[in-house]
Amino acid sequence: MVDVLEILKKYSESIDREINKSLISIDPKSLRKASEHLIKAGGKKLRPSLVVLTCEAVGGKPENALKTAAAMELIHTFSLIHDDIMDKDELRRGEPSVHVLWGEPMAILAGDTIFSKAFDAILETKIDDVSSSRVLEALKTVVDSCIKICEGQACDMGFEEKFDVKEKEYLNMIYKKTAALIAAATRSGAILGGGSPEQVEALSEYGRLIGMAFQIQDDYLDVISDEEEIGKPAGSDIVEGKMTLMVVHTIEKASPEDKEKLISILKSGSEDQVEEAIALFKKYDSIEYTRNIALNNVKQAKELLNILDDSESKEALLHIADFVLQRNF
Amino acid sequence: MVDVLEILKKYSESIDREINKSLISIDPKSLRKASEHLIKAGGKKLRPSLVVLTCEAVGGKPENALKTAAAMELIHTFSLIHDDIMDKDELRRGEPSVHVLWGEPMAILAGDTIFSKAFDAILETKIDDVSSSRVLEALKTVVDSCIKICEGQACDMGFEEKFDVKEKEYLNMIYKKTAALIAAATRSGAILGGGSPEQVEALSEYGRLIGMAFQIQDDYLDVISDEEEIGKPAGSDIVEGKMTLMVVHTIEKASPEDKEKLISILKSGSEDQVEEAIALFKKYDSIEYTRNIALNNVKQAKELLNILDDSESKEALLHIADFVLQRNF
Numbered sequence: 001m002v003d004v005l006e007i008l009k010k011y012s013e014s015i016d017r018e019i020n021k022s023l024i025s026i027d028p029k030s031l032r033k034a035s036e037h038l039i040k041a042g043g044k045k046l047r048p049s050l051v052v053l054t055c056e057a058v059g060g061k062p063e064n065a066l067k068t069a070a071a072m073e074l075i076h077t078f079s080l081i082h083d084d085i086m087d088k089d090e091l092r093r094g095e096p097s098v099h100v101l102w103g104e105p106m107a108i109l110a111g112d113t114i115f116s117k118a119f120d121a122i123l124e125t126k127i128d129d130v131s132s133s134r135v136l137e138a139l140k141t142v143v144d145s146c147i148k149i150c151e152g153q154a155c156d157m158g159f160e161e162k163f164d165v166k167e168k169e170y171l172n173m174i175y176k177k178t179a180a181l182i183a184a185a186t187r188s189g190a191i192l193g194g195g196s197p198e199q200v201e202a203l204s205e206y207g208r209l210i211g212m213a214f215q216i217q218d219d220y221l222d223v224i225s226d227e228e229e230i231g232k233p234a235g236s237d238i239v240e241g242k243m244t245l246m247v248v249h250t251i252e253k254a255s256p257e258d259k260e261k262l263i264s265i266l267k268s269g270s271e272d273q274v275e276e277a278i279a280l281f282k283k284y285d286s287i288e289y290t291r292n293i294a295l296n297n298v299k300q301a302k303e304l305l306n307i308l309d310d311s312e313s314k315e316a317l318l319h320i321a322d323f324v325l326q327r328n329f
Numbered sequence: 330m331v332d333v334l335e336i337l338k339k340y341s342e343s344i345d346r347e348i349n350k351s352l353i354s355i356d357p358k359s360l361r362k363a364s365e366h367l368i369k370a371g372g373k374k375l376r377p378s379l380v381v382l383t384c385e386a387v388g389g390k391p392e393n394a395l396k397t398a399a400a401m402e403l404i405h406t407f408s409l410i411h412d413d414i415m416d417k418d419e420l421r422r423g424e425p426s427v428h429v430l431w432g433e434p435m436a437i438l439a440g441d442t443i444f445s446k447a448f449d450a451i452l453e454t455k456i457d458d459v460s461s462s463r464v465l466e467a468l469k470t471v472v473d474s475c476i477k478i479c480e481g482q483a484c485d486m487g488f489e490e491k492f493d494v495k496e497k498e499y500l501n502m503i504y505k506k507t508a509a510l511i512a513a514a515t516r517s518g519a520i521l522g523g524g525s526p527e528q529v530e531a532l533s534e535y536g537r538l539i540g541m542a543f544q545i546q547d548d549y550l551d552v553i554s555d556e557e558e559i560g561k562p563a564g565s566d567i568v569e570g571k572m573t574l575m576v577v578h579t580i581e582k583a584s585p586e587d588k589e590k591l592i593s594i595l596k597s598g599s600e601d602q603v604e605e606a607i608a609l610f611k612k613y614d615s616i617e618y619t620r621n622i623a624l625n626n627v628k629q630a631k632e633l634l635n636i637l638d639d640s641e642s643k644e645a646l647l648h649i650a651d652f653v654l655q656r657n658f
Contacts, residue, residue, distance in 0.1 A: 026476075031483035082441060086434035105415035105486060108437060109479050112411060112444070116475040119448060123469045132461035139468070140452045146445040147355075150438050154360035157434060 004323035007316045008049045011062065011069070015048045018070035022117045034102040034110035035117075038077050041093040047072040047182060050320070051189040054203045056313040057305075060193020064129050067121045068138055068192060072185045074118035075142070079149050079181075081111040086153065118142075130192055138188040141204075145184035152177025159243045163251060163263045170248045171212070179211025202304040206317070209301035214324045216294040219244035223278050223287060235274035241266040245293065249286040258283070298325055333652035336645045337378045340391065340398070344377045347399035351446045363431040363439035364446075367406050370422040376401040376511060379649070380518040383532045385642040386634075389522020393459050396450045397467055397521060401514045403447035404471070408478050408510075410440040415482070447471075459521055467517040470533075474513035481506030488572045492580060492592045499577045500541070508540025531633045535646070538630035543653045545623040548573035552607050552616060564603035570595040574622065578615040587612070627654055 019039055026032035048069035055065035083089070084097040085107055091097065099107035122142060125135050155173040159165050186207030190200040222237040223246065237244050247266065251259050262280050265273040281287050301321045308314045348368055355361035377398035384394035412418070413426040414436055420426065428436035451471060454464050484502040488494050515536030519529040551566040552575065566573050576595065580588050591609050594602040610616050630650045637643045 027480055028483050028487055030487060031480060082437055086437060104433075106483070108411055108415060109483055109486075112440075113476060113479040113483075115441070115444065116472055116479060119468070119472045120476060123465060123472060127462070127465070132465050133456070135465060136452060136456070136461050139448070143445055143448045143452060147442060147449060150442040150445060151356055151360060154357050154435070154438055154442075157438075158357055158359060 002319045004319050004326075005044065007319060008044055008046060010316075011049055011052045011066075012045045014063075014066055015045055015052070015069050015073065018066050018121065019073060022070060022074065022121050023114075026113060026117075030102070030106065031109060031113060034098055034106045035113050037095070037098050037101065037110075038081060038092060039073070039114075041095045043073070043076075043093060045073060046320070047076050047185045050182065050185040050207065050317075051192075053313045053316050053320075054186045054189030054195075054207075055193035057308050057311060057317060058190050058193040058195030058199050058203070059309075060189075060195075061129065064125065065189050065192045067125045068142070068188050069185075071118040071121040071142065072181070072188075074114050074121065075146060075149075076181060078111045078115040078118065079153070081107055081114070083153060085111075086157070115146075125192070130194075134191055134194070138191045141184050141188045141191065145180040148176040148180035152180070156243075161267075162243075163247075163266070165243055165248055165251075167245070167248050167252060170243060170245060174215040175208065175212060178215045179208045182211035182214070183207035199307050202307045206301045206304045206321070209297040209304070210321050210324045213294045213297035213301070213321075216245050216290055216297070217325050219246060220287065220290045220294060223281065233271075235271075235278065238266065238274050238277045239269060239271050241269060245290045246281045246286040249289050250281050250284045253284040253286070254280065294325060298322065331648045333648050333655075334373065336648060337373055337375060339645075340378055340381045340395075341374045343392075343395055344374055344381070344398050344402065347395050347450065348402060351399060351403065351450050352443075355442060355446075359431070359435065360438060360442060363427055363435045364442050366424070366427050366430065366439075367410060367421060368402070368443075370424045372402070372405075372422060374402060375649070376405050376514045379511065379514040379536065379646075380521075382642045382645050382649075383515045383518030383524075383536075384522035386532070386637050386640060386646060387519050387522040387524030387528050388638075389518075389524075390458065393454065394518050394521045396454045397471070397517050398514075400447040400450040400471060401510070401517075403443050403450065404475060404478075405510060407440045407444040407447065408482070410436055410443070412482060414440075415486070444475075454521070459523075463520055463523070467520045470513050470517045470520065474509040477505040477509035481509070485572075492576075492595070494572055494577055494580075496574070496577050496581060499572060499574060503544040504537065504541060507544045508537045511540035511543070512536035528636055531636045535630045535633045535650070538626040538633070539650050539653045542623045542626035542630070542650075545574050545619055545626070546654050548575060549616065549619045549623060552610065562600075564600075564607065567595065567603050567606045568598060568600050570598060574619045575610045575615040578618050579610055579613045582613040582615070583609065623654060627651065 023032065023036050026035055051069040051072055052062045052065045056062050080092060081098045084092055085099045085104055089097055090100050098110055122139055152173055156177055183204050187200060187204035190203040223235060226234055250262055254262065258280055262277060265277045298321050302318055305314055305317055352361065352365050355364055380398035380401055381391045381394045385391050409421060410427045413421055414428045414433055418426055419429050427439055451468055481502055485506055512533050516529060516533035519532040552564060555563055579591055583591065587609055591606060594606045627650050631647055634643055634646055
């Protein structure tokens, strides 16, 4: 199996350089430090790499995509910082969250600053190489995904303690919260690379599909993997009472008694009933169902790449699609 | 005296329509309601009107500036919502703040959504009427001011309990926090209207100067006006221990004893010593000094408008500059 982490490393140095260039001028220093913290804590740079790879895959120069690539990582980081405040998550990438270290006001502000810097970066794209109208189109794509991220987070917050979420609603939430930004990465890359309208659409859809698969696979791995594999206790979504595709599917299919049982397990927050919840998922084929959706999404995503000429970046995009189904992503 | 509120009303209906168009599609409804709240609570629409007026003043069509005008109001609103969370302000425009009504997570998200919608609005500018490169230039101006707003708020937070702030630092803070957005409004209007580089610079500087004057005058009015005039108890900045240009000036000029006395008054939070603080401001000519800076800024701002041909919108910009020195703005 090709090591996708190696693929992602190919451009990560140039991407990091752009990100650093963008944040270095933030003044006062306290705001700069808070803004840099999470970025410096690492991350695999999936989203920015997708911008560069899709730009290249349609025949564009990778350097024309670097500013927008940096912007995608900045937007991802901004949303993590604000989400951690909202969800009261105190750890991120193995480090204390920004609001834990600098307090909520500074964390809100760091997110806002990084968000602004993302647009600033895109606007730095050299107009001599990429036409103004293409930059505007890429920007539109990115801005649209930002609105969706906010809407997705609001939907997710609305799902708390709500157990009648329909599958369609759930899929719409993960589309907005996770897949839309990945689709914006692949779409903006294709736009900046000068892809044909068909290529832009195909790569946009490729991004959406692997983004969906990524989140759905995350749901799936929680119940089928052991702790070592996924880096957190298996079944922890169940203990946390989290909405997942398996929960949604089981609740839609289950008898009134089973439905009630599952809801009471999810509400209990107890680790003792994880096996019982998994048994219910199995009874209604929800684990298989979830797995199949993820697999199908990846399959479709890869088929869409047929629109591209063969190239190293096309190969990379194929591997990334497969990698979404792996652990530790 | 010309009624500037009447001038601001001229475009406010069209601006409101653009803003509503922008927010109506936010989904889920809870997020939309939280996002609309502060906008619906009113506001004088100074910033958006400046975009339209400067566009017209350089010979542009006002309708080409309407989307960016809406964006400026959205950005102003986003910053108020987040500032209110950070500063724990529970009232805004006579209504409970967004975070008081919807909680902090939803208020953070409403701010983020409105912020995204602002860029979305600018990108909706009709490219047939305004060239892509002009839209990009206007966007750059706006994004740059957003970074400054964040930096200004961080500086302001850093000033708390710090009494050795230099005049230059203080002026830099109010530039970033308040004047930069007003300068972005006048600059982007001039760009979208197709103004010459000299006109763009002059109108940008006009915006900066009236923005500075607006904030400095606010400091001044706090000590020279009565409660009825300014809508809050006179001297309330002193009671709150707020950094103002008068405080900065007095602390820079005062004898060690007077400096210590003023700092202890500001730290006390007591209403009994307001008169004593004002006496110290007077002793070091800080009130006169502050007033003169505001007056000079407005004078310079108006002179810069000489670059424009005579028109109704030029007249309006002249009146707005004067109005900045009035109460209740």
